[in-house]
Amino acid sequence: MNSYDYIIIGNSAAGIGCVEGIRKMDATGSIAIISYEDIHAYSRCMITHYISGHIDEKKMYFRKENFYTERNTTPYLGRRAKKIIRSSKIVRLDNGEELHYKKLLLATGAEPAPYDVTGNSLDGVYFLRTAADSEAVMNDVVKGGKAVILGGGLVGMKAADALNERGMDVTIAIASSQLLSQTMDRYGADIIKNAVESNGIHVLTNSPVKCILGDDHVTGVEFESGQTIPADLVILAKGVRPSTILAKTCGIDVDYGILVDEFMKTSDNDIYAAGDVAEALDLIRGGKVVHAIWPNALEQGRIAGMNMAGAQIAYQGGIGMNSAEFFGVAAISMGLCRSRDEEGLEVLICKDEEKGTYRKIVLQDNVIVGAVCIGNVECAGVFNGLILNRTDISSIKDLLLEDDFDYAKLVGAGLG
Amino acid sequence: MRQILVDLAKCKGCRQCEKACSNAHSATTENSKPISRVKVLFTRPENGKKGSPYPMRCHQCEFPKCAEACMSGALIKTKEGIVIHEDERCVGCWMCVMTCPYGAIFRDVQRKVVVKCDACLHEEIPACVAVCKFDAMKVEESE
Numbered sequence: 001m002n003s004y005d006y007i008i009i010g011n012s013a014a015g016i017g018c019v020e021g022i023r024k025m026d027a028t029g030s031i032a033i034i035s036y037e038d039i040h041a042y043s044r045c046m047i048t049h050y051i052s053g054h055i056d057e058k059k060m061y062f063r064k065e066n067f068y069t070e071r072n073t074t075p076y077l078g079r080r081a082k083k084i085i086r087s088s089k090i091v092r093l094d095n096g097e098e099l100h101y102k103k104l105l106l107a108t109g110a111e112p113a114p115y116d117v118t119g120n121s122l123d124g125v126y127f128l129r130t131a132a133d134s135e136a137v138m139n140d141v142v143k144g145g146k147a148v149i150l151g152g153g154l155v156g157m158k159a160a161d162a163l164n165e166r167g168m169d170v171t172i173a174i175a176s177s178q179l180l181s182q183t184m185d186r187y188g189a190d191i192i193k194n195a196v197e198s199n200g201i202h203v204l205t206n207s208p209v210k211c212i213l214g215d216d217h218v219t220g221v222e223f224e225s226g227q228t229i230p231a232d233l234v235i236l237a238k239g240v241r242p243s244t245i246l247a248k249t250c251g252i253d254v255d256y257g258i259l260v261d262e263f264m265k266t267s268d269n270d271i272y273a274a275g276d277v278a279e280a281l282d283l284i285r286g287g288k289v290v291h292a293i294w295p296n297a298l299e300q301g302r303i304a305g306m307n308m309a310g311a312q313i314a315y316q317g318g319i320g321m322n323s324a325e326f327f328g329v330a331a332i333s334m335g336l337c338r339s340r341d342e343e344g345l346e347v348l349i350c351k352d353e354e355k356g357t358y359r360k361i362v363l364q365d366n367v368i369v370g371a372v373c374i375g376n377v378e379c380a381g382v383f384n385g386l387i388l389n390r391t392d393i394s395s396i397k398d399l400l401l402e403d404d405f406d407y408a409k410l411v412g413a414g415l416g
Numbered sequence: 417m418r419q420i421l422v423d424l425a426k427c428k429g430c431r432q433c434e435k436a437c438s439n440a441h442s443a444t445t446e447n448s449k450p451i452s453r454v455k456v457l458f459t460r461p462e463n464g465k466k467g468s469p470y471p472m473r474c475h476q477c478e479f480p481k482c483a484e485a486c487m488s489g490a491l492i493k494t495k496e497g498i499v500i501h502e503d504e505r506c507v508g509c510w511m512c513v514m515t516c517p518y519g520a521i522f523r524d525v526q527r528k529v530v531v532k533c534d535a536c537l538h539e540e541i542p543a544c545v546a547v548c549k550f551d552a553m554k555v556e557e558s559e
Contacts, residue, residue: 013487017484043487043488043489045487045488045509046487046488046507049507054507055507059488059505061489062486062487062488062489063489294485294487294511295481295484295485295511295515298484298485299479299484302479302484321514321515322514323509323510323511323513323514324509324510325508325509325510325528330510330523332510332513332514334514377510377513377514377523378513378519378522378523379519380510380513380514381481381512381513381514381515381516381517381518381519381521382517382518382519384481384514384515384517385517385518386517388517389517396460399460404458406457406472406519407457407470407472407517407518407519407520408457408458408459408467408468408469408470408472409459409460411459411470412459412460412467412468413459413460
């Protein structure tokens with residue numbers, strides 16, 4: 001039986017971050033990394049850029065192709081981890097092979113939330129999570145055909161953008177009244193909605209789906225309202241949920257995600273978890289939460305890796321945040337910034353409709369807990385730092401909405 | 417690793433470093449206007465006068481938030497300790513802009529990529545350091 005000092009299940013942001021974290025502490029310990037996908041470490045965030053044709057498959061890789069050899073890491077790609085036997089510290093693969101670990105990381109990520117509606121398995125109906133998904137969608141793109149995106153989160157929006165670029169007639173349909181309703185406030189979402197609509201993408205709000213139509217291949221989507229629209233291709237984009245099955249079946253503590261302490265350790269001393277599958281400290285509200293975003297996954301993976309190799313580094317906690325650009329409109333949101341989060345908090349807003357810029361700062365007792373920047377996004381990172389450091393901004397509060405707000409204003413106030 | 421250090425007491429805010437930086441990096445920006453990777457910021461204005469200058473450039477963080485946020489792998493912390501950016505991998509998602517607590521990553525909107533200080537690794541002396549008449553910027557090489 002092959003035995004490794006470290007085994008990592010999952011080859012995306014958290015898994016790769018873990019390899020890098022381990023190697024900061026331990027130059028020689030043996031590492032194995034397992035993924036059911038038979039492809040070099042690639043970025044799920046890039047698959048819509050692949051569909052749009054902006055990048056080829058290799059540009060989806062977010063680490064060089066010599067990554068594993070350079071870090072003396074054995075990849076088991078195209079192999080699914082089927083079972084973890086904690087009593088003997090063994091991971092069993094789908095081909096029956098067993099691997100022994102000293103420390104194990106579960107970076108099993110997330111999977112598309114199921115979409116329980118008639119017609120969801122017709123040909124031409126896709127989830128969009130993996131490189132294989134993007135390849136399948138790409139092969140089904142017909143210029144001039146009609147694409148319907150069910151869901152208005154970041155993945156749905158980026159898919160709409162990509163298919164529009166491929167010459168399809170794209171409609172985004174959402175049950176709620178607002179695009180990006182999980183991450184953006186209403187005003188910011190309306191700016192983005194205007195941008196996508198004026199570039200030819202249709203947006204149907206308040207439109208819950210009744211069923212997806214078609215015999216073998218999709219032909220359309222029918223809404224609860226009775227309205228029907230034709231479709232040659234449908235993307236199901238209702239968000240993701242943590243892939244916890246391996247963790248659950250081996251008996252470690254799982255809530256919505258795998259519960260981890262501040263060292264990213266699970267209820268088993270030799271098993272860690274990180275990334276979209278981990279329910280970890282929430283920096284703003286306390287308690288534990290799954291913030292399934294790329295930066296948190298990489299950071300959690302790195303911290304888990306360093307701790308697996310003997311460090312004692314605490315995770316500071318994560319915040320939700322996102323950044324994207326739609327048709328020239330750069331949009332960043334972070335922390336508590338949705339309209340429904342604002343109750344009891346102080347909100348500072350400035351907007352310039354002509355320039356298309358918008359900035360919102362959400363404060364709790366003079367500490368920034370959320371921000372939205374649209375158009376002029378240059379200072380978003382400074383706000384982010386102020387959130388993470390829980391800085392009391394009383395002395396610079398009058399500057400936060402100024403066009404030229406930047407890090408020097410912190411330095412001048414002794415906060416830098 | 418190579419660090420560009422600033423002596424704030426000596427900086428006059430003349431912004432020659434910005435010009436020198438743009439020029440030094442103009443060969444790599446195709447047809448678009450070269451953008452400086454150092455930006456002279458100013459503290460709060462006082463009595464109607466400009467505040468004190470603060471030349472902002474990448475701090476080469478030990479655990480760079482920008483590189484951890486970079487979903488395309490365009491930003492990488494090298495073994496030498498410098499955070500480098502590969503234009504051809506950048507898709508202009510601005511995740512790094514969102515996470516750099518210093519605001520030291522700048523957008524090239526025309527090319528839809530970011531630019532950042534590369535410490536002029538291929539030059540003996542970084543352009544900003546070489547041009548500074550007031551000796552406010554210096555380069556330090558350490559293990």
